[in-house]
Amino acid sequence: MALNGIDISNYQRGLDLAQVPCDFVICKATEGTTIVHNTCDPWIQQAIKLGKLWGFYHFMNGEDPIAQAKHFVASCRNYFGNGIPVLDYEMYGRIGTDKAKQFLDYVYDQTGVRCIVYMSRSVCTEEDWSKIAPNHALWVAQYANNNRTGYQSSPWLPDGGFGAWGSCAIHQYTSNGRLNGFNAPLDLDIAYMTREAWGKFANPSGAAAPDVPPAEVAEPSPEGTTLDLAAAVMRGEYGVDDERREKLGDRYQEVQDLINYIDGASASQLADDVERGMFGVVPTRSDVLGDRFSEVQAIVNQRAGVGAARVYTVKSGDTLSEIGASLGIDWHTIASKNGIGAPYTIYPGQKLSY
Template sequence: MTLNGIDVSSHNPLDLTKVPGDFAIIKATEGTSYTNPLMANHIKQAKAAGKLFGLYHYQTTADPVAEAKYFLSKSQPYVGQGILALDFEAAGLLNSAGPAKALKFLQYIQQQTGVRMFLYISLSPANTLNWSSVAKTYPLWVAQYNSMATVNGYQTRALNGTPKYWGKALLHQYTSAGRLAGYAGNLDLDRFDGDKALWAAWARGSVAAPAKPATSSPAKVATPAVTWHKETGTFTPDRAINLRTAASTSGKLIAVIKAGQQIKYDAFAYAGGYVWLRQPRSGGSFGYLASGNASGNKRLNYWGKFS
């Protein structure tokens, strides 16, 4: 059985009693001083709607234990009622020292409450950083989008890849462009691989430590060849778009190109439902940016302007 839900922050001033779903994971805190001003109201709404809920902390580069203490000072009244999660995506943490900092935070909360938090992270850093010390104890909430297109209603997607240190993810955030009745803006849509009883068990801290993933490596999937067409120009996106190391949404993230930020490109290609641009970089390497959706070798739309 699976459950459908959303995760929200102060950027989502919605009424949880008016949108469909089984659960809502609500931002509680960030760093050592920020508390989401909508947290208490969203928890109240979730309870009124009969939804399951969770609380998450956005980790920064401050002292992990200090951050954990701050999160607990705000979330303590709800411990045992909803699942807890650590949002690990700040740029300053996405390095080899990052997993150790996350572990300190997670261990402190477990020591104080008996609850094992979920770790929220995108699939790429989940596989490029060494999470062996974390994955053996703490479950995974992974962010991985197969497409940036709008998703109307809960249309769950398969995880495109395998988190090698966990083997699987219990929670999957599969789009940040979800649309649900009762709210006009975009929402993060999530799937929980379990039922309400399992959710409650994670909230209470009564789930046994996860089994270690199989030691055998997953079979490699061949990447289709990409045909590049020579063309030089400048592209100015009208939205934030990820620049990657390959013409694929599974390519490692290099940077996020902001709306209005120009990039030079020397070729384009159709691959994976997108029109990709190739950006020459120092040392003879390239960055790859999706500039719109495609069907086969036909462009369907533009995510910016060309010059």
């Protein structure tokens, strides 16, 4: 038996679990040593009322792993024993398996519950997980493609295994999922377990778990997804240094972490992220990638078979439909190849591959 579910964070702000079909939901709770996602607790409270299984995750960054573990445990104290805890190990949080183990050991020592560990399949073999795999189940991200999809009963996994793990407990197989009740992309997951097994991961001792009272949730300061805020920062709307920190308030660290990741990641890695939908479409994509946009989009285009594409430079007054007509190409194709979404805005001087 398997369970179908979603994993969500501030990127899906506004999602109503009562309207979206899922057996389980895993919510981003914390990041680093200060960030608490104010979307997490309302979703968990709703999941409890709806009788859905649930989990909660910490997104590791580059800070001290013990300090991060203390933040996770303190912020989620009443969740342990009720939902499955997860360590999200990716991007700028890949600080080594020794430090990941420090985090995991601290959480276990304080709560008696083992975290599941989330990572891309490639990370399973790029780092040595032999000291962690025996005690912690794997939640792996591996996509066959980036096509839109609903739930799949047997999503594709390549041969070759998962490094130190013999199998995965949960498989995230797309970031471009589409489900009734939410009009935007979703991460879709399949958990290879029963409801009873889920309960064992959440509460291995079977001891009475604490109630999960609603947390006091502060209003976002400011509102918007991490991606939208990062794009606004790159446009100069939040200033620099102290001005930026003050204007972003409790959203500063998550936004700055994304900006720092974009600055330090390889163009190939950023192209992978684009294909997973992480940076949305133009103009948000070009805003948030800033000076990296051209090199990253070129890789995306090449992978899509547009590597030797011709280029049209947009002139003042041009529209996509007029450009398409003059080139003899469906304007929707031009929009798709260049990551342009509704309202399909183009700018003079913009170079369009076709």
